[in-house]
Amino acid sequence: xxxxxxxxxxxxxxxxxxxxxxxxxxxxxxxxxxxxxxxxxxxxxxxxxxxxxxxxxxxxxxxxxxxxxxxxxxxxxxxxxxxxxxxxxxxxxxxxxxxxxxxxxxxxxxxxxxxxxxxxxxxxxxxxxxxxxxxxxxxxxxxxxxxxxxxxxxxxxxxxxxxxxxxxxxxxxxxxxxxxxxxxxxxxxxxxxxxxxxxxxxxxxxxxxxxxxxxxxxxxxxxxxxxxxxxxxxxxxxxxxxxxxxxxxxxxxxxxxxxxxxxxxxxxxxxxxxxxxxxxxxxxxxxxx
Amino acid sequence: xxxxxxxxxxxxxxxxxxxxxxxxxxxxxxxxxxxxxxxxxxxxxxxxxxxxxxxxxxxxxxxxxxxxxxxxxxxxxxxxxxxxxxxxxxxxxxxxxxxxxxxxxxxxxxxxxxxxxxxxxxxxxxxxxxxxxxxxxxxxxxxxxxxxxxxxxxxxxxxxxxxxxxxxxxxxxxxxxxxxxxxxxxxxxxxxxxxxxxxxxxxxxxxxxxxxxxxxxxxxxxxxxxxxxxxxxxxxxxxxxxxxxxxxxxxxxxxxxxxxxxxxxxxxxxxxxxxxxxxxxxxxxxxxxxxxxxxxxxxxxxxxxxxxxxxxxxxxxxxxxxxxxxxxxxxxxxxxxxxxxxxxxxxxxxxxxxxxxxxxxxxxxxxxxxxxxxxxxxxxxxxxxxxxxxxxxxxxxxxxxxxxxxxxx
Numbered sequence: 002x003x004x005x006x007x008x009x010x011x012x013x014x015x016x017x018x019x020x021x022x023x024x025x026x027x028x029x030x031x032x033x034x035x036x037x038x039x040x041x042x043x044x045x046x047x048x049x050x051x052x053x054x055x056x057x058x059x060x061x062x063x064x065x066x067x068x069x070x071x072x073x074x075x076x077x078x079x080x081x082x083x084x085x086x087x088x089x090x091x092x093x094x095x096x097x098x099x100x101x102x103x104x105x106x107x108x109x110x111x112x113x114x115x116x117x118x119x120x121x122x123x124x125x126x127x128x129x130x131x132x133x134x135x136x137x138x139x140x141x142x143x144x145x146x147x148x149x150x151x152x153x154x155x156x157x158x159x160x161x162x163x164x165x166x167x168x169x170x171x172x173x174x175x176x177x178x179x180x181x182x183x184x185x186x187x188x189x190x191x192x193x194x195x196x197x198x199x200x201x202x203x204x205x206x207x208x209x210x211x212x213x214x215x216x217x218x219x220x221x222x223x224x225x226x227x228x229x230x231x232x233x234x235x236x237x238x239x240x241x242x243x244x245x246x247x248x249x250x251x252x253x254x255x256x257x258x259x260x261x262x263x264x265x266x267x268x269x270x271x272x273x274x275x276x277x278x279x280x281x282x283x284x285x286x287x288x289x290x
Numbered sequence: 291x292x293x294x295x296x297x298x299x300x301x302x303x304x305x306x307x308x309x310x311x312x313x314x315x316x317x318x319x320x321x322x323x324x325x326x327x328x329x330x331x332x333x334x335x336x337x338x339x340x341x342x343x344x345x346x347x348x349x350x351x352x353x354x355x356x357x358x359x360x361x362x363x364x365x366x367x368x369x370x371x372x373x374x375x376x377x378x379x380x381x382x383x384x385x386x387x388x389x390x391x392x393x394x395x396x397x398x399x400x401x402x403x404x405x406x407x408x409x410x411x412x413x414x415x416x417x418x419x420x421x422x423x424x425x426x427x428x429x430x431x432x433x434x435x436x437x438x439x440x441x442x443x444x445x446x447x448x449x450x451x452x453x454x455x456x457x458x459x460x461x462x463x464x465x466x467x468x469x470x471x472x473x474x475x476x477x478x479x480x481x482x483x484x485x486x487x488x489x490x491x492x493x494x495x496x497x498x499x500x501x502x503x504x505x506x507x508x509x510x511x512x513x514x515x516x517x518x519x520x521x522x523x524x525x526x527x528x529x530x531x532x533x534x535x536x537x538x539x540x541x542x543x544x545x546x547x548x549x550x551x552x553x554x555x556x557x558x559x560x561x562x563x564x565x566x567x568x569x570x571x572x573x574x575x576x577x578x579x580x581x582x583x584x585x586x587x588x589x590x591x592x593x594x595x596x597x598x599x600x601x602x603x604x605x606x607x608x609x610x611x612x613x614x615x616x617x618x619x620x621x622x623x624x625x626x627x628x629x630x631x632x633x634x635x636x637x638x639x640x641x642x643x644x645x646x647x648x649x650x651x652x653x654x655x656x657x658x659x660x661x662x663x664x665x666x667x668x669x670x671x672x673x674x675x676x677x678x679x680x681x682x683x684x685x686x687x688x689x690x691x692x693x694x695x696x697x698x699x
Contacts, residue, residue, distance in 0.1 A: 008623055009648070015651040016651060061339070062442075067425055070423035070424070075650070094339075094359075097359060102424065119359060
């Protein structure tokens with residue numbers, strides 16, 4: 002009996018220490034952005050200084066749950082806003098697993114659907130949680146905290162109506178939400194599976210907001226149609242992150258993308274090499290871990 | 291060994307052999323149309339983009355590929371229609387699968403024990419997952435109930451490289467630990483006979499929650515026979531109950547003899563019962579004393595199961611003994627915390643979550659060891675192992691055992 006008591010006491014003490022450690026590390030008054038290593042896919046967790054959590058995409062499977070666990074204190078199980086950039090499996094499927102474990106308060110995506118199993122499962126899971134399926138368009142602005150906001154810079158209503166035509170989706174057309182997260186001077190551009198044409202159009206619409214951004218999420222896992230030298234010149238990001246799986250069958254990231262980034266002299270970090278990428282910022286400068 | 295005991299072994303072995311000779315199952319054929327109703331006794335697993343259910347059709351394991359988003363539950367009675375695919379592996383075994391069969395859940399027929407076990411499983415998954423990460427919760431489910439369905443596919447392969455897959459499979463260790471934990475508690479509360487009976491009921495129920503896999507049934511039966519032995523006043527003799535269990539299982543379902551889990555668990559237990567006592571004892575230094583038993587048990591189980599592991603999986607993590615010594619001590623406390631959380635889960639999932647939180651330090655440690663060793667452990671890879679080599683190996687081990695035993699006596 003005495004042995005059990007000692008072991009329990011040790012476990013409780015360790016647990017208290019661990020909880021205290023997490024409480025201090027996560028509540029440092031800064032914005033924590035985690036670009037998740039979910040293999041070939043995308044998932045980004047953002048946790049604000051006032052403990053609001055935004056999840057942008059969920060990756061292809063359950064791996065996103067591990068990333069969420071690393072991106073938040075273990076006792077927090079809520080997500081204030083879950084966003085799906087576009088309805089493809091490598092961005093969508095993990096969200097179904099997230100909805101099983103986390104209590105999600107709002108859900109938003111673009112106006113494109115899919116006939117896949119995963120899409121149907123997500124529709125059901127969102128409905129089961131009693132959430133409204135919200136649609137985002139260019140110009141929408143989501144205020145997360147008093148100095149943190151998300152601006153939707155793509156797609157436009159017009160573009161969506163041209164590719165969906167009479168309501169039916171043309172699947173060959175790829176469109177993805179593009180969101181600009183702003184926190185004081187820190188600006189993170191989330192691109193999902195964007196194409197460079199759409200980034201160029203967004204750039205025409207918001208030239209001031211999109212110049213000199215802090216961090217760019219490289220579009221479409223570094224696919225060759227994601228960026229051009231001109232785009233990188235206009236954005237002039239300090240850091241580019243690439244969410245990509247090791248030895249993926251698509252050959253991502255493409256060599257032309259790597260050389261564009263090298264020529265521009267931008268610091269590039271990749272999830273297949275570094276695992277989760279953690280950015281911690283006070284809105285002025287940032288740390289990469 | 292007394293002549294009476296020897297005769298008993300002989301009769302049992304003979305009975306099993308006759309049963310096997312008379313066993314002629316209707317074979318499953320490639321392309322055969324399957325239209326049957328089966329009970330789901332495994333949690334669905336997800337491998338990459340596809341989900342998988344394993345069911346028994348005509349005594350054979352058949353894997354059904356399903357959408358990874360399907361929501362089948364343990365204990366569901368399923369009506370399965372589809373075309374069977376039979377594939378012969380390099381080692382001669384035939385594996386059966388049905389590619390995306392038409393499955394309908396037969397409503398309201400889950401049977402009370404399965405219904406209740408399914409309810410507890412759901413509550414447990416909910417409770418364990420409240421504060422633990424999904425990997426940690428999956429590991430705890432694996433350790434306590436041998437349910438590895440919640441574990442990520444990548445993580446399961448890391449377990450295999452590190453050589454600790456047996457920890458997340460329901461095995462004799464779980465049952466022994468459970469009985470050793472429950473019996474003293476019941477003994478304090480009630481009479482000896484009732485306490486044994488209560489423990490027996492708990493073991494049976496535990497086997498159902500765990501999914502009635504071959505190795506857990508073996509262990510529960512073995513524990514049960516031992517307990518019945520105690521109830522009727524006979525001294526518990528480990529080996530005879532072990533042997534009897536094996537015989538009973540083969541007698542009831544002869545196909546179990548081809549089940550990898552059964553073979554592995556049978557051989558490891560035999561190793562622990564027969565080889566462990568003759569291993570050279572280590573000097574009794576303070577640190578050594580802590581790991582001595584784990585080390586001896588792991589070594590004995592490894593010696594007995596190594597050829598089977600190589601034969602079926604073609605690979606063997608070479609540092610598995612070290613990994614086992616590093617992690618095995620966490621199993622008893624994790625079993626206890628998990629079992630208590632299991633009982634609490636019947637009342638409330640959130641409360642079970644709080645209890646399971648105590649396991650967090652141990653699970654983090656366990657996970658860290660596995661991650662480390664999965665990345666640095668050298669792995670022995672073989673193309674194929676001939677059956678004759680496996681049999682020859684066991685023959686040599688048996689010969690060494692007999693010689694050593696003779697010399698000692």
